[in-house]
Amino acid sequence: MDFPQLEPDGKLPDRNQPTPRKLAMKKLFKGILDFQSEDFEAHRELFKDLKSSQNPHTLFIGCCDSRVVPTLITKTNPGDLYVVRNVANIVPPYHLRDHFIGSVSAIEYAVMGLKVESIVICGHSNCGGCYALNESPESLKYMPNLLNWLDIIREVPERVSQLMKGDSAAEREWITEEVNILVQMENILSYPYVRERVESGSLKVMGWYYIIETGEIYNFNDDTGHFELVE
Numbered sequence: 001m002d003f004p005q006l007e008p009d010g011k012l013p014d015r016n017q018p019t020p021r022k023l024a025m026k027k028l029f030k031g032i033l034d035f036q037s038e039d040f041e042a043h044r045e046l047f048k049d050l051k052s053s054q055n056p057h058t059l060f061i062g063c064c065d066s067r068v069v070p071t072l073i074t075k076t077n078p079g080d081l082y083v084v085r086n087v088a089n090i091v092p093p094y095h096l097r098d099h100f101i102g103s104v105s106a107i108e109y110a111v112m113g114l115k116v117e118s119i120v121i122c123g124h125s126n127c128g129g130c131y132a133l134n135e136s137p138e139s140l141k142y143m144p145n146l147l148n149w150l151d152i153i154r155e156v157p158e159r160v161s162q163l164m165k166g167d168s169a170a171e172r173e174w175i176t177e178e179v180n181i182l183v184q185m186e187n188i189l190s191y192p193y194v195r196e197r198v199e200s201g202s203l204k205v206m207g208w209y210y211i212i213e214t215g216e217i218y219n220f221n222d223d224t225g226h227f228e229l230v231e
Contacts, residue, residue, distance in 0.1 A: 056080055059111065062120075068122070092104055093187045095190070107191065107194075125213070127176075134176065206220065
C-alpha cells in the first residue's frame with residue numbers, strides 16, 4: 001500500500017492543490033482543444049488534402065532540444081517538412097548505418113521515397129549535446145547511450161581547437177556548434193543516394209545555425225566558407 005508523502009512541515013498534502021504534473025497535463029489537454037478549435041479549423045482544407053499522402057519539400061534534420069521548433073522558425077505548414085530530430089542534430093556517417101538505423105532509415109525514406117528537394121541540417125546556440133563534447137566522458141557515464149551517440153562526432157573538438165583564436169568558453173561553444181553542423185553536412189554526403197542527387201542538381205544540402213535568444217538564422221555559404229545571416 002502506498003502512503004501519502006508528508007509536506008516539509010509535517011502536514012498531509014492538499015489533494016485539491018494541483019501538482020506540477022497535473023498542471024502540465026492540463027496545459028497539454030487544453031492545447032489539444034485549442035488546436036482543434038483554432039489551428040485545425042484555420043487549415044481544415046489543408047488537412048483534408050493531407051489525409052492520404054504527404055509531399056514535403058524539405059528534410060529538416062535538427063536537434064531535439066525543446067527550444068528548437070522547426071515549423072515555427074521556418075513558418076511552414078503541416079506537410080512541408082519531413083523532420084528528423086536527435087541530440088545535437090547528428091547525421092550518422094553512412095558506414096555506421098547498421099548501428100543507427102533509426103535516423104538513417106528516415107533519411108533514406110525522405111530522399112529515396114519522398115524525393116525531397118532540400119536537406120537542412122540545423123544546429124543551434126546553447127546546444128547541450130555540443131557542450132557535452134567538451135566535457136569528460138566520465139561525466140556522462142550514467143547515460144551510456146548518449147555517450148555512444150556522441151562518439152559519432154568525437155572529431156569535432158579537435159577541429160574546434162584548430163579554429164580557436166582565444167580560450168573563452170563562449171568562443172568554444174559557438175565554434176563547436178558551427179563545426180558540428182559542417183561535420184553533419186559532410187556526413188550526409190557520404191550517403192550514395194544523397195551525393196548522387198546533389199551532383200545531379202536535384203537536391204540541395206544546407207547548414208543552418210539558429211540563435212535562440214535573437215531568432216536569427218545563419219546559413220552556411222559554400223562559396224565563402226562562412227555562416228551568413230539570412231536576411
